[in-house]
Amino acid sequence: MTNQPDFDTRRRLLGLMAAGGAIAALPQGEPAAAQTTQTSARIVILGAGAAGTALANRLSNRLEGAEITIVDPRVRHLYQPGFTLIAAGLRPANYSVSTTAEWLPSGINWIEGSATSIDPEAQRVTTSTGDTLDYDYLVVATGLELHYEGIEGMSRDLIGQNGIGSVYAGPEEAEITWGLMDQFTDEGGAGLFTRPNTGMKCAGAPLKYTFLTDDYARRKGTRGQTEIIYCAHSGSLFGVPIVNEKVRMLYEDRGFETRYNRVMTAIDPSRKVATFSTENGGSEEIAFDFTNVIPPMRAPQVVRDSGLSWQTGASGEQGWIEVDQYTLRHARYDTVFAAGDVAGVPKGKTAASAKWQVPVVEDQLVAQIAGDTTDHIYNGYTSCPLITRVGRAMLIEFDYNNNLVPSFPGLIAPLEELWVSWLIKEIGLKATYNAMLRGRA
Numbered sequence: 059m060t061n062q063p064d065f066d067t068r069r070r071l072l073g074l075m076a077a078g079g080a081i082a083a084l085p086q087g088e089p090a091a092a093q094t095t096q097t098s099a100r101i102v103i104l105g106a107g108a109a110g111t112a113l114a115n116r117l118s119n120r121l122e123g124a125e126i127t128i129v130d131p132r133v134r135h136l137y138q139p140g141f142t143l144i145a146a147g148l149r150p151a152n153y154s155v156s157t158t159a160e161w162l163p164s165g166i167n168w169i170e171g172s173a174t175s176i177d178p179e180a181q182r183v184t185t186s187t188g189d190t191l192d193y194d195y196l197v198v199a200t201g202l203e204l205h206y207e208g209i210e211g212m213s214r215d216l217i218g219q220n221g222i223g224s225v226y227a228g229p230e231e232a233e234i235t236w237g238l239m240d241q242f243t244d245e246g247g248a249g250l251f252t253r254p255n256t257g258m259k260c261a262g263a264p265l266k267y268t269f270l271t272d273d274y275a276r277r278k279g280t281r282g283q284t285e286i287i288y289c290a291h292s293g294s295l296f297g298v299p300i301v302n303e304k305v306r307m308l309y310e311d312r313g314f315e316t317r318y319n320r321v322m323t324a325i326d327p328s329r330k331v332a333t334f335s336t337e338n339g340g341s342e343e344i345a346f347d348f349t350n351v352i353p354p355m356r357a358p359q360v361v362r363d364s365g366l367s368w369q370t371g372a373s374g375e376q377g378w379i380e381v382d383q384y385t386l387r388h389a390r391y392d393t394v395f396a397a398g399d400v401a402g403v404p405k406g407k408t409a410a411s412a413k414w415q416v417p418v419v420e421d422q423l424v425a426q427i428a429g430d431t432t433d434h435i436y437n438g439y440t441s442c443p444l445i446t447r448v449g450r451a452m453l454i455e456f457d458y459n460n461n462l463v464p465s466f467p468g469l470i471a472p473l474e475e476l477w478v479s480w481l482i483k484e485i486g487l488k489a490t491y492n493a494m495l496r497g498r499a
Contacts, residue, residue: 060270061119062498063070063419066372066496067386071362072073073109073364074217079445083200084197086358088275088464090342092373093426094119094120094121094122095120095121095122095140095305095427095428096121096122097122097123097124097427097428098123098125099121099124099195100124100125100126100191100192100193100195100424101124101125101126101127101128101193101194101195101196101197102126102127102191102193102195102196102197103126103128103129103181103197103199104128104129104130104131104173104176104183104196104197104198104199104200105128105129105130105199105200105201105303105400106128106130106132106135106161106168106200106399106410106494107164107199107201107333107398107399108138108160108398108409108413108491108494109136109198109278109395109398109412109415110128110130110197110199110398111128111161111162111279111495112412112413112416112494112495112496113197113397113419113420114128114163114166114197114480114497115162115163115495115497116416116417116420116497117420117423117424118165118166118497119163119303119422119456119497120162120424121225121424121427122145123457125167125193126154126166126167127166127167127168128166128167128168128191129163129171129172129173129183129185129191129439130158130159130168130169130170130486131170131171131172131186131279133159133170134155134156134157134158135155135156135158135160135161135495136154136155136228137154137156137168137261137488137491138154138259138260138409138488139224139409139488139491140153140154140227140229140488141154141228141232141263142225142232142263142266142270142445143235143237143483143484144226144229144236145232145233145235145239145241145267145270145334145350146225146230146236146270146274146445146448147236147239147240148448148484149499150233150306151229151230151232151233152229153229154229154232155229157398159194160337161495161496163497168341168437169185169187169189169191170187170205171184171185171186171187171189172185172186172360173185173200173360174186174360174472175360175361175363175364176196176198176361176363176364176365177364177392178364178365178366178388178390178394180192180441181193181194181196181393182490183196183312185198188452189244189458190320190439191194192226194391194393195395195423195427196221196394196395197394197395197396197397197419197423198361198366198379198395198396198397198398198400198401199272199397199398199400200357200358200360200361200398200400201358201398201399201400202257202259202355202356202357202358202399202400202407203355203357203358203359204226204227204353205290205353205354205355205358206224206351206353206354207351208254208354209322209323209324209325209351209353209354209435210323210324210325210333211239211324211325211326211327212214212324212325212351212353214227216232216327217231217234217235218234218235218237218326218350219232219274220327220330221238221242221330221347221348221349222325222349222350222351222366223235223238223239223344223349223350223351224350224351224353224437225263225267225350225352226259226263226352226353227321230278235350237307237337238348239270239274239348239350240274241281241348242271242284242347242348243271243275243278243284244278244280245280245283245347246275246280246282246283246347247283247284247286247346247347247348248284248344248345248346248347248348249263249268249271249284249285249286249287249346249347249348249349249369250286250287250289250332250344250346250348250349250350251267251268251271251286251287251288251289251349251350252289252291252320252321252322252334252349252350252352253289253291253340253352254291254321254322254333254352254353254354254355255292255321255354256273256354256355256356256372257350257356257372257373257376257407258355258407259355259379259399259407259408259410260407261296261297261442262287262296262408262442262444263352263452264343264350264352265288265296265305265444266290266444266445267297267316267350268309268350269308269446269447269481270445270447270448271286271313271348271350272284272312272314272447272449273425273447273448274288275364275481277448281313285297285315285345286312286313286314286315286319287314287315287317287346288309288314288315288316289317289320289321289322289334289344289466290316290317290318290319290320291315291319291320292318292319293304293318293319294318295309295316296460297405297460298454298460299442299455299460300462300473301454301473302458302464304452304473305444310448317334317342317344318337319336319337320334320335320336320342321334321335322334323335323341323350325349325351329344329345330346330347331343331344331346332344332346332349347401352358355362356376356377356398357376357377357378358377358400360498361377361379361400362377366379366380366388366394367380367402368380368402369381373402376474378400378401378402378403379394379396379400379401379402380395380402381395381401381403383404383436383438383462384418384436385418385422385435385436386401386415386418386419386422387422392426393425393426395419395422395423396419397412397415397416397419398411398412398415399412399414403436403438403439404438404458405431405438405456405457405458406439406440408440408441408442409446409487409494410423410439410440410441410442410455411439411440411441412442412494413490413491413494413499414436414439415436416494417434418434418436419436421434422434436456437457438457439455439456439463440455440456440457441454441455442454442486443479443480443482443483445480446475447475447476448480449480450475450476450477450479450480451475451476451479451480451482451483452472452473452474452475452479453465453470453472453476453478453479453482454472454473455472466480
């Protein structure tokens with residue numbers, strides 16, 4: 059098989075993973091510095107997701123005497139990169155579930171509520187638990203909001219009915235979506251796949267799930283009775299031109315029908331019909347037997363109301379935090395930072411992006427506390443293990459300039475469908491993610 063790695067490639071990758079665990083198989087952010095800084099600064103972190111938890115651990119190791127408070131009502135921590143594997147029937151729903159408490163460092167304050175207001179002028183946050191938090195430094199790491207109601211006729215409780223799946227909603231919904239996809243690929247019919255025209259987490263996931271559905275239909279011998287329709291929100295399939303061309307070729311080779319400049323605006327579950335806006339201002343209805351609905355995404359309401367969002371453009375409309383794309387410091391409030399999905403930067407709504415953003419926020423914040431500066435910046439690094447079938451993936455890594463920045467040149471070719479790239483997604487990534495949460499990667 060042309061995609062099967064040779065013996066030396068297998069040996070080198072497995073050697074990497076055996077020598078340092080799966081963590082060694084993925085690029086690492088800067089390790090937390092050993093030198094500590096003495097301070098009495100009050101630091102509030104909004105969000106205990108990947109970025110917020112990783113930063114809390116790193117800052118607790120880095121700052122001595124700081125008062126660190128993290129605000130998040132969620133008792134469950136969700137490993138979101140695992141949702142695609144769950145929705146492909148390869149992992150159970152609990153694969154992505156742990157507890158928030160087990161990842162947080164000792165010695166910090168955890169308020170089990172949500173932020174209800176942010177006042178950057180007064181440097182104050184209020185919470186749903188009735189707490190008022192005055193801060194010296196604020197890090198917004200709330201993640202984003204899945205706005206299902208942004209599609210007319212759609213709501214979260216429709217997932218699992220009338221052929222409507224949604225991988226993004228959560229691990230249980232991903233498992234429900236797998237049940238629908240499994241049935242669909244048994245029977246055949248019209249499969250409809252889309253993505254929104256907003257910023258979104260892991261923009262490669264819509265492509266992955268389209269590939270996976272096709273692969274299952276082929277394995278079951280029903281591909282001849284199965285129609286795969288992909289509606290791209292713009293004139294391309296992927297934001298990096300060279301990757302877009304590769305995906306376009308694969309879609310064409312596998313017989314997908316691609317319709318460009320189509321954005322889902324409404325869905326009629328009873329009729330199994332979705333309505334799309336078109337580039338000329340019109341609309342188009344497309345019937346489906348199975349669809350993976352990906353809703354518009356935006357910053358949470360408390361962020362959109364805070365005055366911290368971009369003031370104009372799509373980033374303003376969607377509420378992303380107005381930060382310098384390199385330092386992740388707010389453009390108008392120098393004691394405010396953002397990391398993770400809510401950061402209003404040109405690229406970087408993936409767990410891999412958060413892993414590289416967090417050390418930058420850490421160094422920038424600690425340097426500011428110490429009255430110093432740092433040249434540690436975020437270059438837009440984003441990674442997407444783009445699954446193209448069960449057992450094969452392309453490890454796509456790129457930066458703000460759309461340059462491919464492969465971590466293992468000569469070992470992993472970024473635009474090749476490889477077993478080793480699949481292995482990283484299926485086995486290596488979660489160990490790396492867990493190390494990130496602990497502040498160790």
